[in-house]
Amino acid sequence: MDWKLIFLLSAFGLAMGVATVFIIPPSIEPACWVAIFLVCAYILARSRRDRLFLHGLSVSLLNSVWITAAHVMLFEQYMARHTEYAAMMKSMPVAESPKLLMVLFGPIIGCLFGVVLGLFAWIFGKFVKPVQAR
Numbered sequence: 771m772d773w774k775l776i777f778l779l780s781a782f783g784l785a786m787g788v789a790t791v792f793i794i795p796p797s798i799e800p801a802c803w804v805a806i807f808l809v810c811a812y813i814l815a816r817s818r819r820d821r822l823f824l825h826g827l828s829v830s831l832l833n834s835v836w837i838t839a840a841h842v843m844l845f846e847q848y849m850a851r852h853t854e855y856a857a858m859m860k861s862m863p864v865a866e867s868p869k870l871l872m873v874l875f876g877p878i879i880g881c882l883f884g885v886v887l888g889l890f891a892w893i894f895g896k897f898v899k900p901v902q903a904r
Contacts, residue, residue, distance in 0.1 A: 771821065771824065771825065771828065772817070772818060772825065775813075775814070775817055775818070775825070776825060776828045776829050776832060777832065779810050779813060779814070779829045780829050780832035780833050780835075780836060782806045782809075782810065782833065783829075783830075783832065783833025783834070783835075783836040783837050784833075784836040784837075784840070786799075786802065786803070786806065786833075786837060787836045787837035787838075787839065787840030787841060788840050788844070789802075790837075790840075790841075790848070790851075790852075791840060791841065791844045791847050791848045791851065792847065792851075795851070796851075796852055796854070796855070803883075807883075807886065807887050807890050808890065810826065810829055810887060810890075810891070811826065811887065811890035811891040811893070811894040812894055812898060814826060814829075814891040814894070814895070815891060815894035815895045815897075815898035815900065816898055816899075816900055816901050817900065817901065818895075818900060819895075819900045822888070822891040822892045822894070822895040823888035823889065823891060823892045824888065825888075825891060826884065826887035826888035826889070826890060826891035826892070827881075827884035827885065827887065827888040828884070829884070829887060830880050830881075830883045830884030830886075830887045830888070831877070831880045831881060831884050832880075833880060833883075834876045834877055834879060834880020834881075834883075834884075835876070835877075835880070837876065837880075838872055838873060838876030838877075841872055841876075842869050842872055842873065845868070845869055845872075849868070856868070859871055
């Protein structure tokens, strides 16, 4: 596993974690993630020859750590800009602790999106030649 590459690509997650609090509205967040996943998949395919799916999954799991941490630390600002999400959280079983919900669901969402990024990386690996064989 190339942990340096995984860590560097997860910086997109840190940037998105903060940007979704202050800059990026929920309406365009999915498009930003698609772009990030395509860029990450391409970089993984250019940098690695093996375990592309696992690398993509790992990047997304680490992304979920950064995003969850940013959203929990900047909770009030995040909720102010994500009113639909705040309303949805009130109907959840642990509604009295929305930060706990974020911490519980962050890794689950990271794993689900990790499968997507892993598949993107694996597919890109079929078409993109690595810069160096590893």
